[in-house]
Amino acid sequence: MRMRPLTLSCWLLGLLLASVVAGVALGSVSLAPDVVVRVLLGRITGAAVDPVAERIVWQLRLPRVLMALLTGGGLAIVGVAMQTLVRNPLAEPYILGLSSGASAGASLFYLGFLPPLLSRALSMPLAAFLGALLALTLVYLVARQNGMLSISRLLLGGVAISALMASITSFVTFASPSPDKLRAVLFWLLGSFSGARWSLLPLPALITLLGLLGMMALTRPMDLLLLGEEPAAQLGIPVELAKRLLILISALVTGTLVAFSGTIGFVGLIIPHAVRALTGVPHRRVVPLSFLLGAAFLIWADLVARLLLPGTELPVGVVTALCGVPFFLMLLRRSHYRFG
């Protein structure tokens, strides 16, 4: 099922474009296609349109689709980075404790378990970001040894810190006295784009695109890292520096995305594998194509989350695995899959 890289790129770009169109045209409330087109044209020409449709298409759906695009793309490339870094197909963006750290930070903040002085200075995304960073720093310190990063310690430390942070989240949610806030936190923990707004987009967009550029610059070291650290070092790659840069980029991108949209699982695990199945191992292709496929996938997952129950929201994290697994298993069966 290998395709020529150029053909595949064109296909994925087309898919992404179609996904954006579908994400804007469809939603929990049905709008006629010509109304949607008129709203979008109205933004350009300044023509008057139905204000309710304008709010729905321009203020709710479009920022939401863009947030899903950034999150899907960002998590997919971080998935690539993590799988390459630890040379393990099971790796995903949350393996170093980032998501559980963010969850713990967000629940502590939201359910009012932080000292007032601290919680006044924070917002929910900031608390989540700091939680993610704290978890990763702990893992990093555990894994560092004589100026080198031990991959097995990184993995084990990540699993341990994840468990610790998850139990903090569980305790905080269990001990919380207010059911309303609990529901809101649960919604965030499962991941949702329902709060997406134009004003929230610039920061995740900037970080994600910088992350994409940074990873594009690291594609050759990543190719060689897959061979093993020693061979890579012999071929002149500054291995330790490359590893640290990968962790830094992953932490910034994942931390930011999780802070804004919650912990959406599964995208970062399957998308890189799907892309490898389609185009092979070289990272100069895997990274950008994972971004495209991840973005399209999450837009569709979010669309399903919006459409499944009429008029109501479902956390998108519930949907990603539900939609992704069958597709992924099929791909795994059909192709001559190779990881490294």
Next chain:
Amino acid sequence: MKPVQLLLLLLLLVLGACRQASGPPDGALTVTDDLGRMVTLPHVPERVVTLAPSLTEIVFAAGAGHKLVGVTTADDYPPAVDTLPRFSALPVNFEAIVALQPDLVLATDQVNNPRDAATFEALGLPVYFFSYHSLEDVLEAILTTGKLLGTEPVARRTVDSLRARLAKLAAAADTLRHCPTVLVLISDETLYAFGQGSYVHDLVARVGGKSLTDSLSNPAPVLSDELVLQLQPEVIVVTAGADYDPARLLRYHPSWDLLPAVRNRRICGVEPSLILRPGPRLVAGLEALLHCLHPELARKLSP
């Protein structure tokens, strides 16, 4: 006689013997609770615990508040509960309840797990399960509680006065010509609301309003911003306290600026326990809702 029939007969005999052997003593009361379970009370209960805040309020309304020996950690009304021992109800702290030595445990299938009944029975504690789905059921529960706890006259007086307040509200609502469309939200950031089958729609209708989420199939839906924009509610009620700040709603949902409720400043906070807790204070909740929906009428009713 076929062997199966013989076996059945034998079984019946054994069961009958058991019944005779452990028959209730004189003066005992056997009642059927809302789940269809038989509950036997050897005498009129003097020590009662409640497994949900709504039940505590019902016991007080039935005039038997002085018989309560313990309430859940979630209880906050009436103020008399402040001095009572507390226990956790979710999950049930059986040890703490046994230590209180109650002779009746009151539970509701809205909060408690009916399977806990077996544990209480094994501990020798009679447990009565209520199941209420409407305001009428709550009034009925007050009367039942009065009967169970031997305070029936007080319970009847309370219910009569609650009914009088309801009649006054109904008469006032009958004079209304316009029924505004109402969106009742449980929380403002994540839009939890009430779906099909909730008693909240009935409450809104009783004070002359039309609840907009009564046809959603999910009983506890999370609404999308789009749906609210399409529904165009004339009044939004948030059960987040009487001092709710309406500006919060627009801060979390900036696209709602053109909803009639937002433009006409018809966003209203109501104390959550008056609406969400199916107890006697639902009547006070109705009065609060009337304030939100028809302020001029509410002022006329209670100057």
